[in-house]
Amino acid sequence: MREKNEKLLSVLKLQPVVPVLIIEDAKTAVPLARALVAGGLKAIEITLRTPAALDAIRAVADEVEGAVPGAGTILNAAQFEQAVTAGSQFIVSPGSTPSLLDAAEDFEVPLLPGAATASEVMALRDEGYEVLKFFPAEQAGGASYLKSLASPLAGTLFCPTGGISLSNAKDYLSLPNIVCVGGSWVAPKELIVKGDWAGITKLAAEAFALKG
Numbered sequence: 001m002r003e004k005n006e007k008l009l010s011v012l013k014l015q016p017v018v019p020v021l022i023i024e025d026a027k028t029a030v031p032l033a034r035a036l037v038a039g040g041l042k043a044i045e046i047t048l049r050t051p052a053a054l055d056a057i058r059a060v061a062d063e064v065e066g067a068v069p070g071a072g073t074i075l076n077a078a079q080f081e082q083a084v085t086a087g088s089q090f091i092v093s094p095g096s097t098p099s100l101l102d103a104a105e106d107f108e109v110p111l112l113p114g115a116a117t118a119s120e121v122m123a124l125r126d127e128g129y130e131v132l133k134f135f136p137a138e139q140a141g142g143a144s145y146l147k148s149l150a151s152p153l154a155g156t157l158f159c160p161t162g163g164i165s166l167s168n169a170k171d172y173l174s175l176p177n178i179v180c181v182g183g184s185w186v187a188p189k190e191l192i193v194k195g196d197w198a199g200i201t202k203l204a205a206e207a208f209a210l211k212g
Contacts, residue, residue: 001128008110008131011043011068011090012159016173017207018182020045028192029056033064035197039204045092047072048079054086061087077103084109094135101127116140121153131157138163143171150177169210
């Protein structure tokens with residue numbers, strides 16, 4: 001488990017913001033990923049919320065140099081396997097279930113499981129997880145809540161996602177128990193539809209600059 005935690009951290013430490021993408025048309029995946037990588041955001045979470053998601057992951061894995069594609073919104077063992085087969089290098093879930101954790105044991109690709117309460121964090125710590133997604137971040141208590149967890153749950157790192165934007169990302173990134181944040185603002189739907197890849201690269205560069 002330690003090796004998987006280290007592998008996951010090596011991905012999440014590439015950048016302060018991991019783009020969380022909902023891709024409607026797989027044809028946009030490659031230029032979108034290239035735009036994000038050009039702005040410094042190599043690790044890219046493509047959520048399994050659309051029929052195009054697996055094809056998008058496959059295209060990014062095969063065609064975008066420097067990209068580290070991951071799959072998000074993984075809810076069960078079948079999706080975990082599909083995402084790994086498509087080329088995902090990390091897996092993200094909004095929560096965790098016993099069956100999902102069992103599936104994660106069968107693959108070398110690391111899982112970033114979600115948690116929103118101290119009890120959920122403790123349960124995942126018992127399973128050996130040291131890096132967790134905090135979701136939905138703003139709705140579940142925000143940066144102040146995560147700050148309050150830093151001391152009693154020392155040793156656990158978080159990637160908060162949900163309601164985070166350029167305006168509040170630093171509130172999270174300044175905390176000692178935050179490794180990065182997840183956000184969709186770096187690839188807004190209107191820019192994807194227009195094919196404004198230069199605009200997305202600019203937003204990605206602004207997000208990367210938060211690394212300080």
